[in-house]
Amino acid sequence: xxxWDDLKHFLAFARTGSIVAAARAQGVNHSTxxxxxxxxxxxxxxxxxxxxxxxxxxxKLGEELLPHAERIxxxxxxxxxxxxxxxxxRPTGTIRVTCSSxxxxxxxxxxxxDAFEASFPGLRVELVISDRILDLSKGEADIAxxxxxxxxxxxxxxxxxxxxxxxxxxxxxxxxxSHGRPERPEDIGRHRVVQCNGAIANLAAARWxxxxxxxxxxxxxxxxxxxxxxxxxxxxxxxxxxxxxxxxESELVRVIDDLPDLVTHFHLLAHxxxxxxxxxxxxFDFVQSEIKTFRAVLSGQxxxxxxxxxxxxxxxxxxxxxx
Numbered sequence: 001x002x003x004w005d006d007l008k009h010f011l012a013f014a015r016t017g018s019i020v021a022a023a024r025a026q027g028v029n030h031s032t033x034x035x036x037x038x039x040x041x042x043x044x045x046x047x048x049x050x051x052x053x054x055x056x057x058x059x060k061l062g063e064e065l066l067p068h069a070e071r072i073x074x075x076x077x078x079x080x081x082x083x084x085x086x087x088x089x090r091p092t093g094t095i096r097v098t099c100s101s102x103x104x105x106x107x108x109x110x111x112x113x114d115a116f117e118a119s120f121p122g123l124r125v126e127l128v129i130s131d132r133i134l135d136l137s138k139g140e141a142d143i144a145x146x147x148x149x150x151x152x153x154x155x156x157x158x159x160x161x162x163x164x165x166x167x168x169x170x171x172x173x174x175x176x177x178s179h180g181r182p183e184r185p186e187d188i189g190r191h192r193v194v195q196c197n198g199a200i201a202n203l204a205a206a207r208w209x210x211x212x213x214x215x216x217x218x219x220x221x222x223x224x225x226x227x228x229x230x231x232x233x234x235x236x237x238x239x240x241x242x243x244x245x246x247x248x249e250s251e252l253v254r255v256i257d258d259l260p261d262l263v264t265h266f267h268l269l270a271h272x273x274x275x276x277x278x279x280x281x282x283x284f285d286f287v288q289s290e291i292k293t294f295r296a297v298l299s300g301q302x303x304x305x306x307x308x309x310x311x312x313x314x315x316x317x318x319x320x321x322x323x
Contacts, residue, residue, distance in 0.1 A: 005036065047062075078273065095280065099144070099145040131223065166263055167205060171238040171252070175232075175236075179192070181255040188256075208240060268287055
């Protein structure tokens, strides 16, 4: 009756509310989304998308079918996870590891990925670099290296903590000379700030800044931490940043330190259904064997990698709700 590929585009539209945004989320041209939606409507013989003065929206039938499409999506994802977990016992294939743009840049500057692929010749790592939190349950990636700090927990994920990430509030030297410097979090409301939107709008640091300075003038917004960093460097305003980034920029001044509310934690995560898959276990074991180097890379320290025999990480495995 209909194709799962067509349903994926229907779900993307329903979640974004826009043909263009749905195309961006799917990594395709907007004409592809329009064609797929038209094909789905043709096969069903009914309209799922309607146009009004504000653009496109789901029809009444589209809204009624949405929860059923979401259940189909979860069933397809569970089917894929089961196949992956019960496949060839030899670790082969591609492992998709998602991380933020800042973590991805740091990993690319090391030999860690090359070392993993040398240890497991049948495996290849594909870094899926995105500041959007990809959904491991839906198969958007196999493994996540993710910073967590107060956001809702996903009980479907298991993993282990790698290290802490310490934050501080920064401003450019030029900004401090022109506007002074906040001394305490309560002072930020009297300054211009660089705020987050898009994929990073609900991360811990963004929520913290909105909480401590709800009425501050927002001088700039960014959808990525690299964009926030550039805006702060330009003198637009102040913003919290990981110390690993802020301290490495000579143009920046650390104006407020000692923020225990802003300590976040890097975790290595996988969906519990996929954790036993040989290729996923191979990556977990490798991280454990190189844990000092991974901690150094994620925390910004520079230490030499100490090769060790990969060990079992079951003792470090935990539901992320307890991490």
